Amino acid sequence: MLSFRRVKIQNFVGLADIEVKFSTEVAKPLTVIRAENGSGKTTFLRALAWCLYGEPAVPYPGATWPLQTIDWDPDQGEQQVQVSIEFTTDASGKADGKGAPVRYELTRSVMVVPRPGTDPNWARRDERVRLMRHTPGAGWDEQPGAIRMIEELIPWELREFFFTDADKAEDFLGGREGGEQLTHSQLVERTTGAVRALLSLDILRDAAARAEKRADAYRKRLSKSTGDREIAELQANVEKKKSDRDQLRGTTKELNEQLSNLRDSLEAANASLETALRGSGAYEELAHQMESNRVGIQKATEARKALAARASDALGEPLLFAGLVHKSVCRVHDVLEPLEQQGLIPLRHLPFVRDRLEHGACICGTDISTPGKARDAVERLITDSEEREKKANFLGDVFNESRYFRGLATEPATFWPDRVRQVIDDLGMADEELSGLERQKEELQKRLSGIKLDLVEELKRQIGDLESEVERKELKARKSEADLDDLEDEIESLSKTLSALTRKHALDKDALKAMAAAEDATALMRRTYRRVATDQIAALSDRMNSLFRDMIAAASDEVIHRVGIKESAPEEYEIFAEKRNGDPLHVATMVNGASRRALAMAFIVALAEQSGTRAPTVCDSLLNNTSSSVREGTFSVTVNNSSQPVLLMTRDEIHGVEQLIRERAGEMYTLTAQWQADPADGRAGEVVRRTVDRPVAVLCTCAIDEYCTICERRHDREDGSLRRRSA
Amino acid sequence: MTLPISFTAKAHSLRLPAHLHERVHPYVRTHQKGEQRQTKSAETAPFARQIDFWALSVAYAVSKGLEPDASMATAKFVDTRAVDFPAWLGDLLCILAVDAFGHEDDRVQNPGDIIDLANQYAAAGTEPLLGILDKSFPGLPLHVLLDKLSEQVVETCGSPTGDT
Numbered sequence: 102m103l104s105f106r107r108v109k110i111q112n113f114v115g116l117a118d119i120e121v122k123f124s125t126e127v128a129k130p131l132t133v134i135r136a137e138n139g140s141g142k143t144t145f146l147r148a149l150a151w152c153l154y155g156e157p158a159v160p161y162p163g164a165t166w167p168l169q170t171i172d173w174d175p176d177q178g179e180q181q182v183q184v185s186i187e188f189t190t191d192a193s194g195k196a197d198g199k200g201a202p203v204r205y206e207l208t209r210s211v212m213v214v215p216r217p218g219t220d221p222n223w224a225r226r227d228e229r230v231r232l233m234r235h236t237p238g239a240g241w242d243e244q245p246g247a248i249r250m251i252e253e254l255i256p257w258e259l260r261e262f263f264f265t266d267a268d269k270a271e272d273f274l275g276g277r278e279g280g281e282q283l284t285h286s287q288l289v290e291r292t293t294g295a296v297r298a299l300l301s302l303d304i305l306r307d308a309a310a311r312a313e314k315r316a317d318a319y320r321k322r323l324s325k326s327t328g329d330r331e332i333a334e335l336q337a338n339v340e341k342k343k344s345d346r347d348q349l350r351g352t353t354k355e356l357n358e359q360l361s362n363l364r365d366s367l368e369a370a371n372a373s374l375e376t377a378l379r380g381s382g383a384y385e386e387l388a389h390q391m392e393s394n395r396v397g398i399q400k401a402t403e404a405r406k407a408l409a410a411r412a413s414d415a416l417g418e419p420l421l422f423a424g425l426v427h428k429s430v431c432r433v434h435d436v437l438e439p440l441e442q443q444g445l446i447p448l449r450h451l452p453f454v455r456d457r458l459e460h461g462a463c464i465c466g467t468d469i470s471t472p473g474k475a476r477d478a479v480e481r482l483i484t485d486s487e488e489r490e491k492k493a494n495f496l497g498d499v500f501n502e503s504r505y506f507r508g509l510a511t512e513p514a515t516f517w518p519d520r521v522r523q524v525i526d527d528l529g530m531a532d533e534e535l536s537g538l539e540r541q542k543e544e545l546q547k548r549l550s551g552i553k554l555d556l557v558e559e560l561k562r563q564i565g566d567l568e569s570e571v572e573r574k575e576l577k578a579r580k581s582e583a584d585l586d587d588l589e590d591e592i593e594s595l596s597k598t599l600s601a602l603t604r605k606h607a608l609d610k611d612a613l614k615a616m617a618a619a620e621d622a623t624a625l626m627r628r629t630y631r632r633v634a635t636d637q638i639a640a641l642s643d644r645m646n647s648l649f650r651d652m653i654a655a656a657s658d659e660v661i662h663r664v665g666i667k668e669s670a671p672e673e674y675e676i677f678a679e680k681r682n683g684d685p686l687h688v689a690t691m692v693n694g695a696s697r698r699a700l701a702m703a704f705i706v707a708l709a710e711q712s713g714t715r716a717p718t719v720c721d722s723l724l725n726n727t728s729s730s731v732r733e734g735t736f737s738v739t740v741n742n743s744s745q746p747v748l749l750m751t752r753d754e755i756h757g758v759e760q761l762i763r764e765r766a767g768e769m770y771t772l773t774a775q776w777q778a779d780p781a782d783g784r785a786g787e788v789v790r791r792t793v794d795r796p797v798a799v800l801c802t803c804a805i806d807e808y809c810t811i812c813e814r815r816h817d818r819e820d821g822s823l824r825r826r827s828a
Numbered sequence: 829m830t831l832p833i834s835f836t837a838k839a840h841s842l843r844l845p846a847h848l849h850e851r852v853h854p855y856v857r858t859h860q861k862g863e864q865r866q867t868k869s870a871e872t873a874p875f876a877r878q879i880d881f882w883a884l885s886v887a888y889a890v891s892k893g894l895e896p897d898a899s900m901a902t903a904k905f906v907d908t909r910a911v912d913f914p915a916w917l918g919d920l921l922c923i924l925a926v927d928a929f930g931h932e933d934d935r936v937q938n939p940g941d942i943i944d945l946a947n948q949y950a951a952a953g954t955e956p957l958l959g960i961l962d963k964s965f966p967g968l969p970l971h972v973l974l975d976k977l978s979e980q981v982v983e984t985c986g987s988p989t990g991d992t
Contacts, residue, residue, distance in 0.1 A: 406869075406870075409869065409870040409871050409970065410870050412870065412871075412874075412970055412971075412974060413870035413871075413874050413875070413876065413970055414876075415974065416874055416875065416880060416884060416970075416973070416974075416977075417876070417880050417883070417914075419914075419916045419917075419920070421884075421887070421977060421981065422883070422884075422887045422916075422917070422920055423920070424980075424981035424984060424985050425887035425888060425890060425891035425977070425980060425981060425984060426887050426890045426891060426920060426923070426924060427891075427981075427984045427985045428890075428891075428893075428984055429890050429923065429924055429927040430920075430923055430927075432927050433923050433926045433927045433931075436926075436931060437926070437931060440931075492934075492937065494832075495831070495832060495833070495936075495937055496926070496931050496936075498831050498832065499831065499922055499923060499926050499931075499936070502831060502919045502920075502922070502923060503923050503926075506919075506920065506923065510981075510984075510985050511985050511986070511988050512988065513988040516987070516988050517977075517978070517981055518978035518979075518981050518982055518987075521974050521977075521978050522978070524974075525971065525974060525975075528971075
């Protein structure tokens with residue numbers, strides 16, 4: 102078991118001089134460092150990783166990432182960067198498998214020297230790694246092999262398991278590396294590497310191979326010494342079969358590699374198709390917009406046409422004619438008006454005369470009821486006036502019409518030019534609307550032509566071909582694996598026969614014993630390998646699922662029903678997630694960030710448990726952006742199942758798990774960035790005061806519910822959950 | 829109210845100057861036989877029928893103070909029985925006849941004489957109306973014609989709101 106005791110960091114980026122003592126209490130193994138974003142949490146993680154692994158553990162290889170303090174000035178001369186980790190290993194540890202716990206101190210230092218006139222204007226030299234071992238009563242002694250020892254304790258490939266942050270945990274299962282989306286085979290390779298390393302599968306396989314080789318050598322020697330022809334032939338046959346097996350192993354491996362590459366190509370093609378289909382979705386949207394635009398243009402055109410027809414109809418309106426012939430109408434009106442006033446148009450007296458005649462009484466009082474002179478005179482008057490009456494009545498009507506048209510032409514409410522102006526304005530507006538729609542049409546057509554529908558079809562064809570190819574290759578690979586299994590059985594059977602015959606005829610009893618021992622060792626190693634590769638992987642898978650559900654069950658139940666690890670090809674492993682109906686969920690793309698992070702942590706914790714690996718788990722912002730239930734679950738699982746959890750947490754992450762922290766934390770610190778007290782910083786004034794006049798982060802021993810003169814932030818005083826502590 | 833005179837009881841020929849007939853066609857959307865010309869729009873061919881052009885020529889000539897032209901050779905394009913001859917147009921033509929002939933003249937009650945007078949006004953008004961239409965480019969004939977007629981109405985009647 103590896104356990105950190107303390108770390109001392111000097112001149113490492115924003116950490117000028119800090120020392121953290123890690124909790125080693127069994128009941129309270131947790132160390133919490135409270136720090137807000139931008140306060141140096143990631144730098145702290147990097148300092149630990151740099152101390153253990155050196156240059157490869159920091160960003161930008163090639164010594165271009167500055168390790169020196171932020172305020173280092175080349176004019177001040179050289180600066181030494183140094184990180185020391187004191188740790189212990191005990192009998193359960195893999196490096197030192199015997200005796201009581203042993204204390205070590207690993208120190209890595211490097212000199213940063215000015216290099217004026219170059220970019221960057223500094224260089225690193227004299228990097229040193231020193232491992233000191235403490236012997237009770239004798240003190241500290243320098244030990245050789247520091248790098249090898251660390252590699253054995255926490256292999257480089259697994260560094261991200263034990264020194265992780267939220268992004269790395271998420272990315273482990275399908276994030277990006279160097280800006281590229283990790284392929285399925287890269288993920289399988291990564292998972293397989295971790296599983297094989299921690300479960301010692303490679304060691305077991307190599308040991309089995311070595312034992313078999315040794316048994317073969319003894320058998321060969323013994324069978325030769327017997328001089329028996331049957332044994333010689335059998336030996337030759339076994340060798341031939343083993344040669345065939347090696348060749349078939351190569352073929353199977355090659356087939357599986359090809360299969361893996363094909364799956365990557367299929368995955369890439371599917372991703373391209375998805376992208377293209379998103380474009381196609383845009384196509385559908387554009388097509389919909391085009392249709393709306395087409396209908397819009399059609400409607401606007403019809404509306405415009407109707408307006409034009411209205412304008413055209415205006416040319417046939419009486420209002421126009423009344424306006425145009427207004428002067429003529431007025432003249433007629435003026436001529437006829439006096440006649441009308443005089444009662445000449447129409448002839449007003451004639452109906453009266455007819456009325457008198459009908460009643461037999463003239464206007465002067467004369468009786469005209471009976472024929473006579475008077476009545477004859479009246480009847481003659483009426484007859485003589487009838488022709489004039491027709492004309493006068495007609496002119497009376499003309500006068501009335503002229504009066505009507507005269508009023509019509511000048512009536513403000515119906516004035517023709519105003520009505521026409523309105524129609525013309527409406528036409529102008531319709532033109533604008535149509536122009537807008539035409540512009541929109543052009544724009545849509547331009548966008549539409551940018552979508553490559555041909556590409557979608559081509560990709561679908563490629564995917565179809567690739568799927569067929571994957572199916573064919575899978576069949577070949579599975580057949581090859583089955584042939585290999587048959588061959589292994591055949592070899593085993595032949596070897597047994599050969600061993601029996603050899604034992605019967607062998608004269609060299611010592612060699613015979615050695616051969617038997619090597620054969621037993623081979624069988625044992627193979628059985629162990631098979632048990633680890635099947636039983637332990639199954640147990641690892643179950644444990645992962647259980648841990649994952651503890652972390653995230655409530656939140657994921659509807660989407661992720663089961664997670665685990667499975668053998669995707671011989672000696673290759675991958676992490677999977679399934680829906681309730683058993684359908685697979687593509688972990689890299691179909692599982693959300695918080696779930697991926699929890700899945701990665703479940704894998705890490707379960708694998709460490711299964712392999713018996715006991716090492717500190719240092720996590721930066723692991724609970725960032727999680728719901729309270731997931732936060733609580735992830736926290737509990739990580740802390741309860743890691744031998745020495747070290748969590749770097751913001752106040753937001755702490756919120757909701759305060760009680761759990763108090764119960765499990767043996768050490769608590771607060772890291773405060775001085776620049777966050779600077780008004781020029783984006784978090785201006787969040788830290789109430791500067792306590793050091795340098796752009797560094799300062800450590801205090803404030804617990805999660807405390808603040809002091811060093812770490813006090815704005816509003817801490819009003820926060821009832823915090824209490825002031827004397828610095 | 830409609831005047832007690834019928835222009836459709838008997839067929840009266842409506843006529844346009846013979847030499848201008850072809851120039852009128854492009855501005856009319858309907859064939860003489862009533863067939864619709866689908867290709868013409870109201871904006872390029874403002875008149876639905878030839879009678880609409882003829883009527884406007886009459887009114888335009890009156891508006892411009894042109895004398896009825898009896899000298900021009902004309903050609904019949906339709907007769908009053910063959911078209912939907914609006915009653916209000918007949919009334920206006922009667923008023924124009926009273927103005928032209930004098931109210932005492934018996935021709936004011938004779939549809940044939942009134943139509944003859946109208947044909948002569950149309951003969952006088954066709955050329956200037958075609959002038960407006962022919963010179964409408966780059967504008968559209970309908971728009972230009974509406975503008976000119978608006979101006980003409982305002983010139984004739986004045987603006988009821990005082991605007992010009």
